Amino acid sequence: MKVSDGFWLSRPGYNVHWATQIYEVRTDESSVTVLASSHIILNRGMTLGGPVLTVRFSSPMENCIKVSIGHFCGEPDRQPSFELNEGSGFLPVIRRCADGCTELISGLTAVRIGKEGKEWDISYRYDGRYLTGSGRRTTSVITEEPWHRKLTEEEQSGHSFFAKSDNGGSTYIREMLNISVGEYIYGFGEKFTAFVKNGQTAEIWNNDGGTCTEQSYKSVPFFVSSAGYGVFVDTPEKVSFETGSENVSKTAFSVQGESMSYFLFGGESIADVIERYTVLTGRPALPPPWSFGLWLSTSFTTDYDEETVSFFIEEMKRRDIPLDVFHFDCFWMKEMEWCSFQWDSGKFPEPGAMLARLKEKGLRICVWINPYIGQKSPVFRECAEKGYFIKNRNGSVFQCDMWQPGMAVIDFTCPQAREWFADKIRGLLEMGVDAVKTDFGERIPTDVVYSDGSDPFRMHNYYAYLYNKTVFEAIESVRGRGEACVFARAATACCQQFPVHWGGDCFSDYESMAETLRGGLSLCMSGFGYFSHDIGGFESTGTPDLYKRWTAFGLMSSHSRFHGNSSYRVPWHFDEESCDVTRHFVKLKGRLMPYLWSNAVRTHLTGIPMMRAMAVDFTGDRSALAVDTQYMLGDSLLVAPVFREDGECSFYLPAGGIWTDIQTGEELRGGSWYTRKYDYFGLPLYARPASIIVYGSFEDTADYDYTSAMRIVLYGFEDGDSAKTCVYDRSGAEAVSIRAVREGNAIRLSVKGAAEPFAAESTQGLGIIVTE
Structure with missing residues (x-):
């Protein structure tokens, strides 16, 4: 969110009130609270008006500082909120310094608040080393003029898929933290833009935009710095980050409303910071060992039945290409009936027997689903009558034709709807399915009503969390702990607990292969432990050359899947050498499994991603910090x-x-x-x-x-x-x-x-x- 007109002025329509003076500092055993006035107060008469920000500093765990900024405190709590492991009982050290400043110390991480009565001055340190801070013209409350607010609403009225991100409020809270000379910022979820985020705007708002745009399937309000700290903004609603893109020496982040909370983590390295961040937001589950083998898909719009599937599997075996998982994409169900959870009887007349035959070959089975129900689906009427769908404000079912004709969206805030959906997953597992590809879940509408009264703007990103959690826990309830695996596209903070995640719709060219890697590295910088992508590219059909190069990349990723759109991705459809290359790298990865599995376990235990940018391991090597073509x-x-x-x-x-x-x-x-x-x-x-x-x-x-x-x-x-x-x-x-x-x-x-x-x-x- 850019509101400045150069350094001195604000853009027309915005009024910016900076935290200017530390008017009062209050302490208790667990926190420091600062009243920050928006102007210097020299006498009692100057207290009669003007915004005052209340800024509270606390610490839920070691090496983590929580900062809560509030303007008007009468705003009601809005739900949902991230499920965080803030713990209880941890007390930081709070002390008044000889120079009149106040410090809150959490392990080796500390925040230092300037003198009462003086200018706004906040700094963060780790083991005495400066991390970042805020000072003059940084922390602020911003109000938008009514005429400008009306223009904003008109601009967003045609936002795709009824999912405008502007919630209609006219107040924003913004924080700005210093970027030091030579400091790099990373993260914000799966971002396909340049890996180092300095100079970029990052909007934390999920969209189905492909891998060649600035939009993201997996938006996470978290960034990590090469200086050894990370920041997590605690809201599932839209967060706008300006990383040296408005004020070139600041990372600014803003949210709509009267308050904002964020956590700052200090560490010796980027790995330390990610480890601490995943204590708060949850560690990745440990995927089952078989999930690290090769996955082969039917692809999306291709024509296939049991004979096609069996031929692919037998041909892989004949060519001595080991295969662990076979994936059925959308058309295992009848067209226009997604998601019915019912096999297309015309293509698969005996699905249970077919799955049994495939599993006799030693394979695991994955099937595609999404959280949308087409009007033609045989389960649509049941869901509508029982109130399992998200509704319009007038009480009718929200429907559109964006993906399936007349489709509606499952309301995961409704306990009965979640149980119904989970029961459908359990039914597939009992039939013989082992893993589920949880596709879509990004274009979630905002002009709607949820059964539990959840704020639809906060639900837009958070929907992916409820969706994947429902499916993951359903698999775990049948297969047991350690055997659950999803193949998820949409995500936000905390979703790393439900692996695995793949990179979405990429084109079949080298540029898209590189942007896929950048997206994966950014995602893993955001606390996600495992990563996959469509080997060979999803859209179009690449050359045999590209297929073979991407195969090497894909099989040297944590998880490996051949998948495409309108053409099969079996290697012999490219050339014979593609079969040899696939065999070579499948067997190499197979031999490396003791090493890879040990690292997968460490990722589960520590949160440090298995597939990670060079900056994570080599934070002290300046030449490694910006590298995004290797890992x-x-x-x-x-x-x-x-x-x-x-x-x-x-x-x-x-x-x-x-x-x-x-x-x-x-x-x-x-x-x-x-x-x-x-x-x-x-x-x-x-x-x-x-x-x-x-x-x-x-x-x-x-x-x-x-x-x-x-x-x-x-x-x-x-x-x-x-x-x-x-x-x-x-x-x-x-x-x-x-x-x-x-x-x-x-x-x-x-x-x-x-x-x-x-x-x-x-x-x-x-x-x-x-x-x-």
Whole structure:
């Protein structure tokens, strides 16, 4: 939300009242409350009018500062609100300083409030190191003139899908935090724009806009800074961020209404900040091991039946391409009847028997759903009569023709509707389905009424949370903890608890492949642990060259799925070499499963994403901070997809030792950019210096015993280097503990818990001494 006209003036129609003076500071055992006047008060007569902001600083947990800014306190609480783990019982340290300032200290993170009676001056520090702060002309309440408000309403009256984001209020609360020299800002959910968000506007408002626009399927009001802090704005309603795009040295964020709360997290690194943020908003569940294998889809509008599906599966087997999951997209149901939860009897006359036959081949089954019910659907009348749909303000069912003729939208705030929807999911699971693709859920209308009275503007983004939570918990109730998996598109804060999420509708070209990666890295910077995308692109049909390059990228992602729009994505439809490339990378990922699974478990336990930008692990390396064409897959493996037809790829290896290509064995010193050319079976795939990667005895499924016949490979150990890792069983319990230290020309290796013989090797040809 941009309201300034240069530094000194405001745009016509807006009145900005800044927090100018710290008029009064009050403390209790858990908080500091500041009354901030909008002008300097020199005498009692100057207290007779003018806005005053009440700003309360508290701490729900260590290294987290909560800031609540209020103008008028008579505004009623609006629902829904994010379900946060704020905890209870934690008390920060509060002290008055000798210079008259006040500090609230939470672990190593502190906020310092300036002197009473002086100018507005707030600063945040971590272990004494400056993070950010606000001062003159930052924190403010903004009012909009009635004539300008009317223009705004007219501009938004034709907003697509009846989902305008302006709630009609004329007051906004805005905060502005300093951006230091050389500081980078990341996050805001799945953003396909430039990875470093400096200079951008980010609107936290879900839309179905594809991957080539500034719109987002997954909008999250959270950003993280290379300076070692993160900020989460606690509202599911629209938040507008201006990251150095209005005032070039500030991150500004505003919400409509009379109040705003946000949390600031301090940390030594970006990883620390994400870990703390996911304590508050929830850690990702641990997906089942089989979900990390290859998923094959029918694609969207293609023609298929059981014979088609069986042929694809048999052909994959004949070509020795291991497959873990087969996905049925929309047309498993009859056209114009989505979402009926009923198989199209013309195409699939015996669905239960068919699923049983497919599962005999060792496959897991996924089916597509969405939260919309077409008027032709056999369940429409039941849902309408029982009040399961979102309603118009006049009490009629909200309907439109945007996706399905006469479609209505399930009201997940209605307990009976949620149970009805969950029961449909459980019915599919009892039939033999294992996972559910929860598509759509972004274009949720706002001029509507919910059964529990929820504010429709707050529900627009929050709808994705209720939708995915309902499905995820239904799967968990049937399959058990650790076996639930969705393939979700829409999301907001807290949705990381219900993995997995994929990147939405991308085109079949290199530019879209790169924007898909940027979106995934931004999403993972926002607390999401796992990420997938449509290998080969969704829209149109790419070249065999693109398909093979995207296959390498897709299978070196946490989750891997072939899916498209109007054409099949089976590899032989491109060329024979595509089959060879697919086989190569499926088997490579399969062998890497002990390493990948260990990192998946760590993501579940810590919230640090499994697939993450270089800045997460190498916050102290300035050359790594803006890199968006490569990533770390777990803690020890660097992946750089190839985005060119000629196979050339430039990549950066962070400073600090010898990096080793796990396929070719090439060793390169970190701290430099390199350029190489790769055939379709290669891409930069480098083991971090002094790392341990455990390979497994993969055969035909990603779900196997990772402790059996382990191959332990030690990469890039220099004298004195040490490392440790664990191998986890399929339940997520630690099974084998491995430690290594180089001593001269040998590596001392300790392996505890291995029940079977294992092999160990050093890529440098060093001797290995195995100890208990």
